[in-house]
Amino acid sequence: MTFLIQQTLIYAVPLMIVxxxxxxxxxxxxxxxxxxxxxxxxxxxxxxxxxxxxxxDAILSLKQSGNWVALxxxxxxxxxxxxxxxxxxSLLLSFASINLRADQTIGGTALNLMAPALVLFFIxxxxxxxxxxxxxxxxxxxxxxxxxxxxIDKNTDLGFFGETFVNKVxxxxxxxxxxxxxxxxxxxxxxxxxxxxxxxxxxQAADSLGINVxxxxxxxxTISGALxxxxxxxxxxxxxxxxxxxxxxxFGFLALAVMIFGNWKPVNIAASSLLFGLFKCIAxxxxxxxxxxxGVYMLAEIGISAHLYRMLPYIVTLLVLAFTSxxxxxxxxxxxxxxxxxR
Amino acid sequence: xxxxxxxxxEGFKTVAASVLSILIGLAVxxxxxxxxxxxxxxLSLSSAWDGIxxxxxxxxxxxxxxSGTLTWGFNPTNIGNMLFRAAPLxxxxxxxGMAYKTGLFNIGAPGQYLIGTLVSLSIALGLxxxxxxxxxxxxxxxxxxxxxxxIWGAIPGLFKALLNINEVLACIMTNWIAANLVxxxxxxxxxxxxxxxxxxxxxxxxxxxxxxxxxxxxxxxFPNSQVNGGILIAIVFAVAVYVMMSKTTFGYQxxxxxxxxxxxxxxxxxxxxxxxxxxxxxGGLSAAGASLYYLSGNTEFFWSTYQSLPAIxxxxxxxxxxxxxxxxxxxxxxxxxxxxxxxxLQLTNLTAYNEYITNVIIAVIVYLSAFSLVIKMxxxxxxxxxxxxxxxxxxxxxxxxxxxxxxxxxxxxxxDAK
Numbered sequence: 001m002t003f004l005i006q007q008t009l010i011y012a013v014p015l016m017i018v019x020x021x022x023x024x025x026x027x028x029x030x031x032x033x034x035x036x037x038x039x040x041x042x043x044x045x046x047x048x049x050x051x052x053x054x055x056x057d058a059i060l061s062l063k064q065s066g067n068w069v070a071l072x073x074x075x076x077x078x079x080x081x082x083x084x085x086x087x088x089x090s091l092l093l094s095f096a097s098i099n100l101r102a103d104q105t106i107g108g109t110a111l112n113l114m115a116p117a118l119v120l121f122f123i124x125x126x127x128x129x130x131x132x133x134x135x136x137x138x139x140x141x142x143x144x145x146x147x148x149x150x151x152i153d154k155n156t157d158l159g160f161f162g163e164t165f166v167n168k169v170x171x172x173x174x175x176x177x178x179x180x181x182x183x184x185x186x187x188x189x190x191x192x193x194x195x196x197x198x199x200x201x202x203x204q205a206a207d208s209l210g211i212n213v214x215x216x217x218x219x220x221x222t223i224s225g226a227l228x229x230x231x232x233x234x235x236x237x238x239x240x241x242x243x244x245x246x247x248x249x250x251f252g253f254l255a256l257a258v259m260i261f262g263n264w265k266p267v268n269i270a271a272s273s274l275l276f277g278l279f280k281c282i283a284x285x286x287x288x289x290x291x292x293x294x295g296v297y298m299l300a301e302i303g304i305s306a307h308l309y310r311m312l313p314y315i316v317t318l319l320v321l322a323f324t325s326x327x328x329x330x331x332x333x334x335x336x337x338x339x340x341x342x343r
Numbered sequence: 344x345x346x347x348x349x350x351x352x353e354g355f356k357t358v359a360a361s362v363l364s365i366l367i368g369l370a371v372x373x374x375x376x377x378x379x380x381x382x383x384x385x386l387s388l389s390s391a392w393d394g395i396x397x398x399x400x401x402x403x404x405x406x407x408x409x410s411g412t413l414t415w416g417f418n419p420t421n422i423g424n425m426l427f428r429a430a431p432l433x434x435x436x437x438x439x440g441m442a443y444k445t446g447l448f449n450i451g452a453p454g455q456y457l458i459g460t461l462v463s464l465s466i467a468l469g470l471x472x473x474x475x476x477x478x479x480x481x482x483x484x485x486x487x488x489x490x491x492x493x494i495w496g497a498i499p500g501l502f503k504a505l506l507n508i509n510e511v512l513a514c515i516m517t518n519w520i521a522a523n524l525v526x527x528x529x530x531x532x533x534x535x536x537x538x539x540x541x542x543x544x545x546x547x548x549x550x551x552x553x554x555x556x557x558x559x560x561x562x563x564x565f566p567n568s569q570v571n572g573g574i575l576i577a578i579v580f581a582v583a584v585y586v587m588m589s590k591t592t593f594g595y596q597x598x599x600x601x602x603x604x605x606x607x608x609x610x611x612x613x614x615x616x617x618x619x620x621x622x623x624x625x626g627g628l629s630a631a632g633a634s635l636y637y638l639s640g641n642t643e644f645f646w647s648t649y650q651s652l653p654a655i656x657x658x659x660x661x662x663x664x665x666x667x668x669x670x671x672x673x674x675x676x677x678x679x680x681x682x683x684x685x686x687x688l689q690l691t692n693l694t695a696y697n698e699y700i701t702n703v704i705i706a707v708i709v710y711l712s713a714f715s716l717v718i719k720m721x722x723x724x725x726x727x728x729x730x731x732x733x734x735x736x737x738x739x740x741x742x743x744x745x746x747x748x749x750x751x752x753x754x755x756x757x758x759d760a761k
Contacts, residue, residue, distance in 0.1 A: 033511065092710065102714035105448050105511065109660055110710035117702030118375075124697040125379060125386075249650065253515045260512065307527035310649060314519040318502070321513070325506045 002164045007285055009173060012277025014039075014235040017176045018255035019262065019269045020183060021227035026264060027187065028220025029200040029213075029333045033108025034093050035228045036252025037115035040244075041089045042229030043236035044119040046082035047132050047244040050074075054135040063142060068149045072171045075143045075237070079172060079230050086229015087222045089115070094221040098214055101337035116246035123246065131245040139242035145169050172234045183223070184266035196220055200331035203338045213338045228252065239284075250314075254280075257317045261324055264331065272320075279313040356719040357667050363718060364665065364711040365679065372398050372704040376696060386695050394696045398704070401686025407693060421689075423568020425681045426561070427639070430573035431456075432677035434632025435659025437584050438496075440668035442625040444588060446601025447618065451499055451514030452629040453656025454521035458495040459630025460637050460644055460653075461525045463488030464546055467638055468534045472553040480554050481638060488634035489627045495521065496626015497619050504615040510622070518656075522649045529646035536643070546644040555640025569642075573635040578674055580631065585670035597621050629656060654702075661705045664712035680705065 018035055025032035032038075053059045053074060062070045093111055096102040123132045134142070147154055147167050158166060187193040198206040199216040207213050235251055236244055258276055262269030286309045373395040380391025393413055397404055402421050405414045435452045442449035466484035499513035529535065529546060536545045549555060559572035588594035599607040600617045608614045632655065637644055662680050666672030683705065687698030711718065 096710065096713055100714040100717045102717070104713075106660075106664060106709060106713035109450065110706050110713055113657065113661070113709055114703060114706030117699050117706050121375070121697060121699035121703060122379075124699065125383065125695075247651070250515065250519050253512070257512055257516070260509075305527060307523050307530065307649065311520050311523040311527075314516045314523075318513065318516045318520075321508050321516075322502065322506050325508050 002160070004281065005164050006168065007281040008274065008277045010170075010238045010277075011280035011284070012273045013173045013176045014231045014238070014251060015255050015258055015276055015280075016180055016270055016273035017234070018228050018231035018252060019258040019273055020180055020266065021224040021231065022256055022259040023264055023266070023269065024183070024187070024196070024227065025221045025224035026259070026331050026334045027197045027200045028217045029203060029331065029336070029338065030094065030097055030217055030221050030224075031104045031108065031335045032090070032093065032221060032224050032228075033105055033256070034090065034111035034115075034252075035224075035255055036248065036250065037108075037112035038086045038089055038225050038228035039232030039235060039248045039252045040115040040119055040246055042082040042086040042232030043240075043248060044115075044123070044132065044244040044246070045085040045229065046078050046233030047134070047236055047242055048122075048126070049078050049081045050242060051126075051132070051135045053078075060136075063137070066149075068145070071142060072145075075171055076175065079175065079233055082233035083226040083230040086232065087226040089229065090221050090225020093225075094218050097337065098217050098221075101339070104335055104337075112252075119244065120246040123244065131243050133241075133243045139237055143170060143172075143237065143242070145171060170234075170238050172237055176231070176234055179227075180266070180270065183227075187266070192219075197331070199338075200333055203333050207338075207340065217338070231255075254313065254317065257321060260330075261317075261320050263324075263327070263329060276313060276317070279316055283309045283312055356722050357715075359722050360715050360718040361665050361667070361672075361676070361712075363722070364708050364715070367711060368704040368708040369399060371707045372700050375703060376700060379696070390695055394690060394694045394700075397689050397693060398686055398700065401689040402682050404686075404689045404693065413693065419565040420567045421685050423561070423565025423570035425678065425685050426565070426574045427569040427571065428681035428684055429674075429677045430577040431632035431636040431655050432658055432662050432680050433574075433577040433581055433674055434635065435629050435656055436662030436666065436673040436677050437581055437659075437670055438625040438628035438632070438663075439659040440663030440666065440670065440673055441584055441588065441628065442621055443663060443668045444601055445597040445617070445621040446604070447500075447503070447510050447621060447625070449496070449514060449622065449625045449629075450511050450657075450660070451496060451517055451622075451626070452659045453652035454514070454518035455492040455496045455626040455629035456633040456653050456656040457518075457521045457525045457648065458626075459488040459492040459633035461528060462491035462630075463634040464534065464549065464637055464644060465528075465532065467549040467554045468547055468552050470552075477553045477555075480552070481556065484549075484554065484638055485631065485634045489631040492630020492633070493623040493627035496629070497623040500619040500622025503622070504618040518652055522652055526647050526649040529644075535646065544645055544647055546646050548640060548643055549638050550640040554638060556635065556638050569639065571639050573639060576635060577632070577677075580628065581670045581674050584628070588670065629659065632659075658705065661709045661712070664709055664715075667715070 018039060021038075022032055022035055059074065062074070089111070092114075093104075093107050096107040097104045120130065123130060126132060145166070145168070147156065147158070150166070152158070157163070187196065195206065195211050196216050196219065198209075198211060199213050199220070203213045206216070231251075232248060235248055236242055254276060255273075258269060258273050261272045286306070376394040376398065377391050380386045380388055380394065396413065400415065402425060403415050403418060404421070405416045405418050408414050435456060438452050438455070439449050463484040466487045467480060470480045470483065472480060495517065498517055499508075499510045502508040502513040503510040534546050536547045556571040556573050558570070559575060561570045561572065561574070562568070564570075588598065596607070596612045597617050597620070599610065599612055600614050600621075604614045607617075633653075636642055636655070658680055662673055662677045665676040665679070683701040684698075687701035690696050690700065691698045
């Protein structure tokens with residue numbers, strides 16, 4: 001059970017934060033189809049940054065002396081860097097769709113094509129192979145919080161709660177959850193959030209009340225890019241052992257589905273990302289999931305092909321979309337370039 | 344006066360915008376190479392210069408001579424391979440372009456392509472060539488693959504028509520379902536190549552069963568290359584799609600649905616049926632592209648594909664966008680894209696750079712095509728200014744020198760677009 005919850009969280013949290021990234025863009029009126037590409041880019045920047053840090057002796061000595069607080073700082077710093085570059089990359093989309101009134105679907109697709117191409121081009125040049133990994137060690141030994149990092153003996157039982165949420169976890173997971181809550185409040189309980197949402201519903205009315213629609217849309221997509229870039233690195237750190245290979249297995253698109261399923265509302269999104277996280281977790285590690293702790297690996301023993309488990313998240317997405325499409329309500333003005341002269 | 348009219352014509356602006364997008368794309372690629380060449384300690388400036396030259400003219404590269412300098416000339420292998428790779432690109436380009444004209448963004452081309460691969464390879468390898476004519480098997484495999492792709496493509500169409508689910512999302516989900524499904528079915532099939540021990544993970548070539556696309560004499564023209572009749576078949580398809588979309592009532596109805604679904608319904612057009620049909624046709628076109636590629640007899644399919652989607656499917660998007668979704672234009676833009684592909688391979692083989700730079704170039708081109716309307720407007724203004732001056736030298740002359748096949752294709756396309 002502990003394993004199941006931890007694995008589900010690991011998949012659910014990047015989905016959740018990237019789905020929120022989608023909400024920020026769409027609430028401001030821009031369809032951010034580029035989430036996948038920005039995630040790929042953020043993951044690459046994060047891993048590269050970690051690699052660069054690992055060339056410095058100061059950082060290496062931190063690891064050797066077991067200064068885990070500082071290492072968590074390194075992790076947070078890397079998340080920030082990935083977010084900054086994600087935001088920068090998303091400017092390509094905002095510029096095209098806000099200033100040049102481009103077709104946002106094609107613009108987003110272009111970024112989705114660009115990110116893996118650029119990333120693979122550089123990975124080949126940097127590492128001479130198709131995957132960029134950490135220079136030394138792995139994600140677990142550098143960044144994972146374990147009993148031993150906290151100075152607790154390996155054999156102490158922390159109880160169900162402790163074992164699940166304190167042992168073998170990443171700080172990034174909790175930072176993302178915290179950010180999710182803060183940003184949801186920002187979007188719903190502040191003046192800025194209200195204005196941003198107005199631009200996605202009725203930009204003409206918003207403009208007539210003195211809100212700068214262009215600025216608000218830039219803000220929406222930039223926050224979106226930052227979150228997606230960070231989400232990409234968190235994904236790479238927690239599920240791919242801090243490696244980047246120009247691919248995040250369709251997570252950006254799954255996040256879009258989570259967003260639509262969650263009806264563009266944070267609470268629903270949190271719930272649906274947990275559901276999707278569960279399916280992703282089953283797909284990735286069904287063979288080692290022991291649901292009730294009796295040593296029977298039920299999912300592996302039913303004899304269903306691994307391929308079916310891997311297909312499941314996508315089939316479920318389609319079905320869920322089919323059942324919820326009637327009640328779904330997208331921001332009214334999303335995807336429509338704002339034209340001041342239009343009534 | 345007549346010349347001014349030409350410069351202001353919609354066709355010229357479209358072609359000029361495409362040529363401009365290509366040039367900017369190539370320039371961005373060159374800049375990236377230059378930056379990497381200048382900043383990387385183990386790459387020199389001359390290697391960057393080699394890389395840039397191959398990006399522009401890789402089609403005519405013939406390797407390096409004894410002293411290590413790049414040599415250039417007519418290279419029939421490269422040109423034949425370019426034609427071979429263009430065939431599936433034309434088909435996926437037609438798939439995306441045709442759907443786009445009916446108001447649907449078919450990002451599901453990779454999945455449809457995979458389903459086409461699955462069915463046509465299974466038929467081509469599964470039917471007994473001892474008792475059946477191989478030509479018949481080829482035909483059945485091609486038609487079977489196309490039909491399967493059409494059914495697969497209709498799924499997102501149904502979701503869109505009946506449940507109003509965004510076709511982009513539905514297509515992406517069906518893409519990944521297809522990737523897993525194809526891996527699964529090949530995994531339990533007996534088409535996995537087990538006779539050649541160096542070929543783990545590949546499906547048998549169709550020549551294993553004696554099935555291969557007819558060469559139609561093209562191999563005499565371009566010896567030592569993979570070229571076959573597929574390119575001619577693809578061109579026939581392009582013309583057929585052009586006729587269907589532009590000259591028939593059926594095509595007009597499909598386009599009317601794309602322009603305004605509600606108005607089309609008001610005019611008595613069955614909008615829901617048309618959405619499903621155009622997605623089905625799009626799916627069939629993509630899958631037919633896969634059949635052309637894998638039935639050629641000299642290509643192998645890596646069957647464990649559940650973690651990645653075929654690039655040819657996605658590249659249908661830039662091919663279609665660059666041609667403004669004009670079926671005849673798609674022939675030329677597909678040729679340009681496959682030329683870039685060849686340049687990318689040359690880049691990997693001959694320099695320290697790799698083929699991914701050509702994907703960057705393609706992405707830049709797609710990005711520019713997202714606001715092609717704005718670019719066309721700029722060109723329109725430029726054209727007017729030029730007329731005030733003495734000489735209207737707005738012909739895209741530099742393009743002809745720098746990007747031979749592509750630029751020429753674009754100017755030829757101008758004739759059609761008018």
